[in-house]
Amino acid sequence: MRPAGALASLIILLAPVHAPAAPITFSTALPVGEGKFINREQLVFTRSGDDPGNNGLVIDVDALVSVLAYGASEKLALFATLPYLKKELRQSGGVRRSSKGLGDLTIFGRYTLFQRDGIGRTLRIGAIAGIKAPTGDDDETDALGRLPIPLQSGTGSWDSFIGVVASSETLRGGFHSQLTYQAKTAANNFEAGDVSRLDLSWQRRVWPRALQPSSDAFVYGVLEANIIHSRKSTVSGQVNDNSGGTTIFITPGIQYASKKLILEAAIQIPVYQDLNGTALENDYVLRAGFRVNY
């Protein structure tokens, strides 16, 4: 059941792409105006190919993650996230299995608990909570039979998460952080381990160096860190010792922000992976996308 060890990691890596604002790999406390929509589209390429089991196992997940944010009130913002996934598993001996389709829908809300604004600066803290519905197909098959769990587009489970997010931003850049806990439930005799994660993002305006009255677009250099701990999964009630663990990503990136459009790209590099047993390790996650202000 070694591929199952990668399942939690893949879900975790895709799930944070629900933010309409500053950080590239997670959410933010920055506002979505009342009655306003923000759309975010992000391509996420994930490769997990560092196989401690020496079976040449590689799992690629290419995802287009669509996010729609809506300002329900000045303090409450609602978000919906839906990925389209293309997955492929390769193994020594020429085994190759794949799937593609819509993944699970995530809906969550963010409520601003604290807000302090000054000229050219803001500090905000918000609470987030949401659910992931099993909208993706979780019983896909191929010529070899039912696809393994990591290759299914959906998980089949209802999951939930809560967290807190904070943002401090000035005209020169900003610092964002997010702490979340995701509770998983069982489906198809499998239950992924609950996930705790801490995300940090530091941004610095690199262009223009000095603000001018005509400055209506910024380019930021971005450095993020994602510390993710996943508990062991269970299969038919039995703990899978080849799952769960801790991964730390360091994520350099770049972001262009104008009045209506944000373009962004980043690469998540796993600098620390302490995974249990023969759980598949991650090689990299590449992200590129845009956000549109309606």
Place this chain on the structure above:
Amino acid sequence: MKRLFFLLTLLFFTSQTLAEDVHYHIVVGGLSCPFCVYGVEKKLKNLDGVMDIESELETGEFFVKVEDGASLSEETIEELVSKAGFTLVTFEAIVLED
């Protein structure tokens, strides 16, 4: 007919000369990037009578020009800025007489 046209033209320019040019100087807190400014600008543009908006991100300033006879209240702007997710710092009406 020529005389009537002349009189109408004169009346038009006279009324333009005597009209008050009303601007509003609004300062908003919490704006830290161009993406944020757009949210406030869009809400201001949706107000009746607003003709033109200029913004200055570094100082959080918005200069709003309204049509003749139109006006904006501080309460309206405060609510608008708050709904955009930001904080109104100052609101000032500036009347320019030609």
